[in-house]
Amino acid sequence: MTEYSKGLEGVIANESALSNVEGKEGRLSYLGYHIDDLVENCCYEEIIYLLHRGKLPNQAELDEAQARLRAERSLPEGVTEFLRTAPKDANPMDVTRTAVSMLGLYDKRAAVGEPDLEKDSAIALSIVAKIPVIVASFHRFRQGLELPPIREDLNEAAHFLYLMSGEVPTDRAIRTLDVALTLHADHGMNASTFSARVTIATLSDMYSAITSAIGTLKGPLHGGANEGVIHMLQEIGDLDKVDEYLEGKIARKEKIMGLGHRVYKVLDPRAPHLRKFAVQLTEELGEAKWIKMSERIAETMHQRKGLNANVDFYSATVYYSLGIPTDLFTPIFAIARASGWTAQVLEQLRDSRLYRPMTLYTGPTELMPVPPIDQR
Ligand SMILES: CC(=O)SCCNC(=O)CCNC(=O)[C@H](O)C(C)(C)COP(=O)(O)OP(=O)(O)OC[C@H]1O[C@@H](n2cnc3c(N)ncnc32)[C@H](O)[C@@H]1OP(=O)(O)O
Numbered sequence: 001m002t003e004y005s006k007g008l009e010g011v012i013a014n015e016s017a018l019s020n021v022e023g024k025e026g027r028l029s030y031l032g033y034h035i036d037d038l039v040e041n042c043c044y045e046e047i048i049y050l051l052h053r054g055k056l057p058n059q060a061e062l063d064e065a066q067a068r069l070r071a072e073r074s075l076p077e078g079v080t081e082f083l084r085t086a087p088k089d090a091n092p093m094d095v096t097r098t099a100v101s102m103l104g105l106y107d108k109r110a111a112v113g114e115p116d117l118e119k120d121s122a123i124a125l126s127i128v129a130k131i132p133v134i135v136a137s138f139h140r141f142r143q144g145l146e147l148p149p150i151r152e153d154l155n156e157a158a159h160f161l162y163l164m165s166g167e168v169p170t171d172r173a174i175r176t177l178d179v180a181l182t183l184h185a186d187h188g189m190n191a192s193t194f195s196a197r198v199t200i201a202t203l204s205d206m207y208s209a210i211t212s213a214i215g216t217l218k219g220p221l222h223g224g225a226n227e228g229v230i231h232m233l234q235e236i237g238d239l240d241k242v243d244e245y246l247e248g249k250i251a252r253k254e255k256i257m258g259l260g261h262r263v264y265k266v267l268d269p270r271a272p273h274l275r276k277f278a279v280q281l282t283e284e285l286g287e288a289k290w291i292k293m294s295e296r297i298a299e300t301m302h303q304r305k306g307l308n309a310n311v312d313f314y315s316a317t318v319y320y321s322l323g324i325p326t327d328l329f330t331p332i333f334a335i336a337r338a339s340g341w342t343a344q345v346l347e348q349l350r351d352s353r354l355y356r357p358m359t360l361y362t363g364p365t366e367l368m369p370v371p372p373i374d375q376r
């Protein structure tokens, strides 16, 4: 039997041509394109196309794909009703997870059975288009507001921000979110993607796989860390208090959110992009203290513990600066990662085998008779 690896560290679980996470080099590429080049030259819809179709679109292909994606934005009435009546103080990740699961109830194509890639590609696109509308709808309804009319003339980043505020956002805000979505789109065999692949490999359905993934992303060791970063910055409150805060954390062996990574042992290549936006946005807002505190935390923890910032560290300040409520940071991660999850599910379906690892059994090996209940 193979060796035991706690947390499956270093274990190769499947093959994928989608994203290449090079931990030692601190490099990330999607289908052979470096993320720096993709950020520079592409919009998020091109990334969706790249992940789903395996190539970058030309203009005509992009136009057609955008039209298809944007036509999928409306939610079934039953899902809207759920979002309207969900408890206003519910965790938006729980609401998003439940709403995505509900989408499956209204999609007759979703039945479990033999994989049909054409059908599943159409469902994938629909899920990617609908998650931003789910997140924005819940946010509007919990404030007692209506959702502005769905539009088809705005790209994914612009449309989400428009639904949230009711106003078409600035070019700067659109570009910032567009880059964040691109950077979060896919990332090898991260925990939530693994969940999605485990679920679909039983030949379950796309909605079930994405529901599993959302539940997995929520945790603070994964996508939930971005919310933890802002809570930490707010708790510290001031640059002068960073050192004392970190000393306490180090002494108590507590984790700092947004630092460390299972694969990257150098800086996460997504972090510098987000840091750049965080610096610009906080300076413009006259709130540079957030980025100064972040820099101090990152430098100190690098010197003291050899830890580096991961994608969640600066994305938190970026979203905060865009005026997005903290409890929507992880749902925004889900909005972006939906493109990677669905692409990975389609890839799994093309050449699938059930995931069924072993456990290292540590219980009794001597079998005992079951005593009657009154003698236990
Ligand atoms: C999108 C993403 O999912 S990126 C990751 C987002 N998650 C976070 O930012 C949460 C904070 N970070 C962490 O918890 C971890 O770095 C993980 C879960 C991301 C990766 O961790 P693993 O590879 O499992 O490493 P593990 O948690 O075993 O930590 C190894 C050592 O580094 C320490 N360490 C790792 N990350 C941190 C951190 N953020 N703060 C302080 N210490 C840390 C651990 O305490 C442990 O120390 P020890 O050996 O003295 O016990």
Ligand SMILES: O=C([O-])CC(=O)C(=O)O
Binding pocket: 186, 187, 188, 189, 190, 191, 262, 263, 310, 311
């Ligand atoms: O790859 C991981 O383990 C976590 C991560 O950075 C991501 O999902 O983006």
